[in-house]
Amino acid sequence: MAKVYVSAVMDATLVQAWSLLRDFGALGNYHPFFRESFIEDGRPADQVGCVRNFKVRDGGGVIRERLLALSDDEHRCRYAIIEVDADWKNYVAEMHLLPVTEGGRERCFGEWWATWEVPADQEADAVERVSGTFRTFFACVDQTFGGQR
Amino acid sequence: MAKVYVSAVMDATLVQAWSLLRDFGALGNYHPFFRESFIEDGRPADQVGCVRNFKVRDGGGVIRERLLALSDDEHRCRYAIIEVDADWKNYVAEMHLLPVTEGGRERCFGEWWATWEVPADQEADAVERVSGTFRTFFACVDQTFGGQR
Amino acid sequence: MAKVYVSAVMDATLVQAWSLLRDFGALGNYHPFFRESFIEDGRPADQVGCVRNFKVRDGGGVIRERLLALSDDEHRCRYAIIEVDADWKNYVAEMHLLPVTEGGRERCFGEWWATWEVPADQEADAVERVSGTFRTFFACVDQTFGGQR
Amino acid sequence: MAKVYVSAVMDATLVQAWSLLRDFGALGNYHPFFRESFIEDGRPADQVGCVRNFKVRDGGGVIRERLLALSDDEHRCRYAIIEVDADWKNYVAEMHLLPVTEGGRERCFGEWWATWEVPADQEADAVERVSGTFRTFFACVDQTFGGQR
Numbered sequence: 001m002a003k004v005y006v007s008a009v010m011d012a013t014l015v016q017a018w019s020l021l022r023d024f025g026a027l028g029n030y031h032p033f034f035r036e037s038f039i040e041d042g043r044p045a046d047q048v049g050c051v052r053n054f055k056v057r058d059g060g061g062v063i064r065e066r067l068l069a070l071s072d073d074e075h076r077c078r079y080a081i082i083e084v085d086a087d088w089k090n091y092v093a094e095m096h097l098l099p100v101t102e103g104g105r106e107r108c109f110g111e112w113w114a115t116w117e118v119p120a121d122q123e124a125d126a127v128e129r130v131s132g133t134f135r136t137f138f139a140c141v142d143q144t145f146g147g148q149r
Numbered sequence: 150m151a152k153v154y155v156s157a158v159m160d161a162t163l164v165q166a167w168s169l170l171r172d173f174g175a176l177g178n179y180h181p182f183f184r185e186s187f188i189e190d191g192r193p194a195d196q197v198g199c200v201r202n203f204k205v206r207d208g209g210g211v212i213r214e215r216l217l218a219l220s221d222d223e224h225r226c227r228y229a230i231i232e233v234d235a236d237w238k239n240y241v242a243e244m245h246l247l248p249v250t251e252g253g254r255e256r257c258f259g260e261w262w263a264t265w266e267v268p269a270d271q272e273a274d275a276v277e278r279v280s281g282t283f284r285t286f287f288a289c290v291d292q293t294f295g296g297q298r
Numbered sequence: 299m300a301k302v303y304v305s306a307v308m309d310a311t312l313v314q315a316w317s318l319l320r321d322f323g324a325l326g327n328y329h330p331f332f333r334e335s336f337i338e339d340g341r342p343a344d345q346v347g348c349v350r351n352f353k354v355r356d357g358g359g360v361i362r363e364r365l366l367a368l369s370d371d372e373h374r375c376r377y378a379i380i381e382v383d384a385d386w387k388n389y390v391a392e393m394h395l396l397p398v399t400e401g402g403r404e405r406c407f408g409e410w411w412a413t414w415e416v417p418a419d420q421e422a423d424a425v426e427r428v429s430g431t432f433r434t435f436f437a438c439v440d441q442t443f444g445g446q447r
Numbered sequence: 448m449a450k451v452y453v454s455a456v457m458d459a460t461l462v463q464a465w466s467l468l469r470d471f472g473a474l475g476n477y478h479p480f481f482r483e484s485f486i487e488d489g490r491p492a493d494q495v496g497c498v499r500n501f502k503v504r505d506g507g508g509v510i511r512e513r514l515l516a517l518s519d520d521e522h523r524c525r526y527a528i529i530e531v532d533a534d535w536k537n538y539v540a541e542m543h544l545l546p547v548t549e550g551g552r553e554r555c556f557g558e559w560w561a562t563w564e565v566p567a568d569q570e571a572d573a574v575e576r577v578s579g580t581f582r583t584f585f586a587c588v589d590q591t592f593g594g595q596r
């Protein structure tokens with residue numbers, strides 16, 4: 001069982017960070033690892049059960065992920081991989097944001113975890129890939145909003 | 150601050166109970182207290198942020214509630230009242246289902262809570278109204294599925 | 299990764315079920331699979347971090363489990379195995395009780411889950427052993443309180 | 448219903464912050480608002496159900512709080528006021544820590560909330576008092592560990 005936990009403090013308000021990260025189908029527009037993302041069957045990106053479809057840049061394959069849970073009051077988004085270019089099983093991930101009320105200007109704390117099964121000899125690489133993906137999501141929030149304040 | 154907590158064991162599987170209760174816009178079709186329910190603006194009933202609009206039977210007013218969170222893996226649905234025929238504020242409710250694995254045939258445990266603010270002299274009636282509503286939702290599951298097994 | 303989820307409706311109030319199951323060191327007194335349980339180092343059984351030590355009946359080995367979390371308001375108890383007579387790793391379990399408010403007399407719903415790592419050829423037996431243990435805990439509540447009401 | 452939510456990023460590791468804040472009876476040793484804290488009846492400070500007793504500095508009264516829940520794996524501590532020098536009811540608070548894995552050296556995010564009932568004309572002062580208390584707890588972590596790294 002592989003596990004990843006990445007957390008960061010972003011130079012953005014909770015509202016700003018949520019506005020970027022809540023949009024389940026948009027990662028191909030801003031995340032440097034991915035491209036050509038869309039929600040399948042023309043469904044809204046905040047419809048629980050919808051599937052996002054996107055490609056890994058530089059020749060990687062297609063990834064399809066289903067939205068399992070979305071919470072606008074707790075700022076949580078949980079999803080599962082249903083197709084990926086790797087020998088992974090039972091992949092579930094959750095992104096969760098919380099406001100930082102102290103410290104001068106408002107910032108946002110984000111945590112992102114995943115658990116899944118992967119062959120033992122591929123686990124270290126898989127963990128690195130997933131933690132890099134999550135770390136970069138948070139960096140994208142910083143890049144998008146950090147200069148605007 | 151008024152609080153209600155109602156929980157019941159239903160003679161239905163988790164999948165059956167969830168199939169009825171997950172549909173945020175359908176209560177007017179089966180709950181005896183309500184009628185003419187629909188999701189505003191033609192949105193899907195499982196789109197987080199959507200608003201359900203329905204009427205209280207026998208001359209009651211309109212109620213509008215916004216879907217705050219929906220989870221297909223934890224079987225949770227949380228929502229807030231945004232318009233009601235009463236002097237209520239900050240009403241939030243959550244329905245949550247869990248399977249009962251023991252006891253012969255599979256059944257389903259459901260809990261439903263709400264918290265809100267109501268003038269002190271109206272609190273007892275408000276609590277009775279809300280707890281009756283939740284109790285009846287669970288009874289509807291029993292009536293729909295209890296005879297089919 | 300092995301997983302177990304057992305849930306039951308007990309013929310006892312929440313207060314009764316919690317009074318039996320909350321006592322982390324007492325399982326050897328009532329659970330038919332175990333004997334000679336005690337909390338190590340003379341610590342109270344509700345001190346978070348304490349270790350319970352008990353033996354499996356009929357020639358089984360010693361099990362030692364550490365209390366990770368205890369909640370008197372949510373009626374939760376979470377613990378980890380630190381020593382067991384099997385090739386298990388990263389075993390964590392949680393017991394959680396909720397009241398059943400509907401249905402005539404008050405009853406109690408309990409859920410008990412565990413996740414852990416076990417060699418693939420032993421997983422089916424391990425799952426059976428753990429689910430039987432949890433099922434029997436709930437049955438002990440029924441036997442202790444079911445006739446008293 | 449009064450509500451407070453305070454969150455901060457501390458210049459300490461999760462282990463460091465937890466070591467200070469987990470000790471339910473120690474606040475009189477380091478928090479500038481309080482003095483003479485102890486756990487009643489000689490119980491350990493991590494025994495769920497124990498009561499801490501302490502005085503407000505500069506002529507304030509005695510406060511007594513009961514430990515409702517403690518989690519060493521989720522780093523949570525929840526408690527209720529059972530006696531206070533104010534007209535407050537149903538006060539429950541929770542402290543929760545999470546690690547910040549990104550950003551150079553390890554830091555710790557903490558959130559602390561409370562909800563309670565207070566007469567309307569006293570609510571603003573009560574909210575200020577409680578939020579100041581929580582803010583100062585986090586500042587104490589910074590002062591204790593910030594210079595050591």
